[in-house]
Amino acid sequence: MTPAEYNNCVKGLSDNLYRFAWKSLADKEYARDVVQMAFAALWEQRREVPEEKARSFLFTITYRKCMDLHRSKRKTVDTSYVEEIIPTENRPGSDLKKTLERALNRLDEQSKNLVLLKDYEGYSYDEIGKITGLSETQVKVYLHRARKALRNYLVSREYVI
């Protein structure tokens, strides 16, 4: 990858990475640091990473950095636990988008990241598996479980028409 191609990646992918990291970490500063680390890693390994694989490389770095930060902050919770506490939650949101965001934040970090990679970036199960290190089946199971949790939250709050 040439410096010009690297700069194209910065211009074309930095916003996507930042959105993903920000939604995953719910922290602007952490998200900025993670994006900078991802691009620093890409620059260091630019000779080994072709331009067409830069996107998955950057998201892999960003995903793993986000997971490391989550583990360090001990914020990871189990999905089943989320499903259990949803019925007891009684804090209606102002609109559907905010409620969905709140529901996303109730998910465990891995499921949340899978949903973000799927919905924000449109990756397939196979691509998400390569980024996250999970198998395609695991991705499918975790994603379906996350969808059910989100739906249950939305239905319980009667934000779904």
Next chain:
Amino acid sequence: MELNKENIEEQILLYIDAELDTEASQRLLDYIELHPEYRPLLESYQHTIALPEEEIVFEEKDSLLQPATKAIPFSGHKMTWARAASIALLIASAAFFLYRKNAPTVQPQMAGQLSVQPQNRIAAGEDLAEQALASRKEPMATQHNIRPRSGTTAKKTEHAEPVVSQITEAPPVQHIAAIETCRQPGLIETNITVVAAIAAPPPLIIAPERSKLPEWMPLNDEHIAAFDELLAQVQHVKEQVQQKASLLKDAGWVIRIGPKEIALKK
């Protein structure tokens, strides 16, 4: 795959995740059209799709940009560099051998001049040697001798080119006037040739390794005799200079008129 109430939810989830192909998607929509009781399930899952917020942008992307300098691939010029290095090596080698071939050697010249001239060796025979010697226009040269190589070296190189050397007879020694004549105020006779010889640069020091060179020509008896005479002259001049220095040390005044000096004793 046949759709039924057991797998409809999974198929809806795959449809939401865009993992169904066109045919499977159309089959699912047709099934829901026929079974409208599943439409709320489909719509509820459609609301779980998180839409990216386009207003969120990374404002510090300029700090991540790298200067797009034009890289010069060194490997592409490897052959050019190799050729340049080869040419430079050849030129350096040629210059070195030419220098070795034309390196100056000690040649006894006129004893009165105390100068060392590079040996003139001409490889084309007597005529060329004569021309070359004439072209030098040595004002003090009186005799030209062309000598083949002698000794073992000449035997080894029997068909080698003759070596021309210029041997000049030493002029008669011109003695400096006795220093005693200068003890009293008077004229000090100075040999101008000797002074010029003293001012001349020192003779080249020839390393012993030079004798191992293929075209080395040792000095003959005439050369050695000329050198001995030369050294005697140098020693004589040295003694005279020392005496003159001691004399001038005691002199109160020294008057110089051209090459002559008049010393007045204190």
